[in-house]
Amino acid sequence: MEAAIKCVAIDDEPLALEIIDNFCQRLGNVALKKFTDPKEGLEYILNDQPDIVFLDIEMDAMDGITIASQLPADCCFIFTTAYLKYALNGFDLDAVDYLHKPFAFGRFQVAFAKALRRIGRQPIQTSSQCIVLKQDYNNISIPLDDIMYIEAVEGYSKIFRSSGECVMSRILLKNILAMLPANDFLRIHRSFIVSRSKVQSFKKQELMLSNGKTLPVGRLYAPDLINTFNA
Numbered sequence: 001m002e003a004a005i006k007c008v009a010i011d012d013e014p015l016a017l018e019i020i021d022n023f024c025q026r027l028g029n030v031a032l033k034k035f036t037d038p039k040e041g042l043e044y045i046l047n048d049q050p051d052i053v054f055l056d057i058e059m060d061a062m063d064g065i066t067i068a069s070q071l072p073a074d075c076c077f078i079f080t081t082a083y084l085k086y087a088l089n090g091f092d093l094d095a096v097d098y099l100h101k102p103f104a105f106g107r108f109q110v111a112f113a114k115a116l117r118r119i120g121r122q123p124i125q126t127s128s129q130c131i132v133l134k135q136d137y138n139n140i141s142i143p144l145d146d147i148m149y150i151e152a153v154e155g156y157s158k159i160f161r162s163s164g165e166c167v168m169s170r171i172l173l174k175n176i177l178a179m180l181p182a183n184d185f186l187r188i189h190r191s192f193i194v195s196r197s198k199v200q201s202f203k204k205q206e207l208m209l210s211n212g213k214t215l216p217v218g219r220l221y222a223p224d225l226i227n228t229f230n231a
Contacts, residue, residue, distance in 0.1 A: 004031040005121060006048070010041035010067065011056035011080065015175055016101065018134065020054050020080070022179050023108045025132045025141075038062040042070060052115045053077035054099075068093045076118050078111050102178040131179050133159070133169040140167050144184060148209055150176060150193040162198070162211070188225055189218040202229065 007030055009020045017034040024030040033050070035041030038061050045053060055077050057064035068077060082101040096118055097111035113123055129144045142159060151158045152173040159167040159176075169176075177185070177193055187193050188207055192215050200210045204222055208214050217225055 002029065002122065004029050005052065005116070006050040007032045007052045007054065008035065008041060008045055008048075008050045009033070009054040009080075010035045010038050010059075010064070011054075012036050012038070012059040012061070013056070015171060016056065016080070018171065019102075019175060019179060020108075022132050023105055026105060026130065027109070027112065038064075038067055042067050045071065045075065049075075051076065051119055051121070052096075052112070054080050057081040058083055065093070068095065076115050078115060102174060104178050104180075104182060106181070129181075131176075133157075133167060133171065133176075135167050135169055140169075142167060144181070144195075145197070147185075147195050148198050148211060148213070149195065149215060152191040160213075186225065186228060188221045189216050190220075192216070196228065199229070 007024060009017050009032060011017050014036060017036065021032055021034060024032045033044060035044065038059050049072070053071070053075060055064045055067060057079055058081060064079060064081070071077060076096055078097045078099060079095050080099040080101060096115045099107060099111055116123055130141050131144065132139050132141050142161065146161045146163060148160045148162055150173065151160070155170065155172070156168050157171050157173055157176045159169070173191070173193060177187055184196055185193055186196055194207065194209065194215065198209045199207060201208045202217065202225060205217050206214055207217050207225070
């Protein structure tokens with residue numbers, strides 16, 4: 001097997017780093033180092049010379065533009081930020097791509113493929129479809145086809161699996177939605193995401209899953225639900 005692609009991610013938001021970590025694990029053959037301290041991350045990059053760097057822009061200790069200006073000339077980096085106003089700065093600094101948060105796995109793959117082309121590495125064949133979430137201090141790998149639905153519970157997301165098990169992870173529902181393939185999962189309520197393949201029937205205000213579980217459908221999400229299954 002080809003050597004793992006060495007990557008570094010710098011972001012002062014731990015949840016943003018977890019999403020990048022999850023996406024890298026889904027790609028496979030990626031060794032990722034994460035830093036919430038920009039100065040520590042920059043020092044590591046200068047010493048270790050990773051293949052690809054994921055770099056947030058707006059951080060308290062040191063902004064990403066400043067870090068990018070100090071990277072080696074041949075360093076391949078991708079900006080990840082919630083602020084579109086920085087896009088022009090990013091490309092002026094020769095960033096490979098600019099990921100606007102929250103970004104989905106498919107968009108992440110596009111940026112990663114661009115970076116691989118720049119450094120002359122072969123594309124990665126995506127590993128088995130799963131997401132990796134933290135539960136307490138453990139990483140839990142959950143196959144996508146085992147997910148029935150996901151519920152938001154006071155800053156956590158509770159993943160209900162076809163096997164009957166549940167996984168509780170400290171991640172917001174909108175962030176876990178960004179990890180999931182849009183063609184396979186659908187948000188039906190401010191507190192619920194469902195697997196499309198597990199939907200048995202639905203009405204305007206509620207939905208029934210294949211295991212008999214009934215979930216509410218939010219008024220704002222009903223049109224998307226109807227369009228999805230009537231297309």
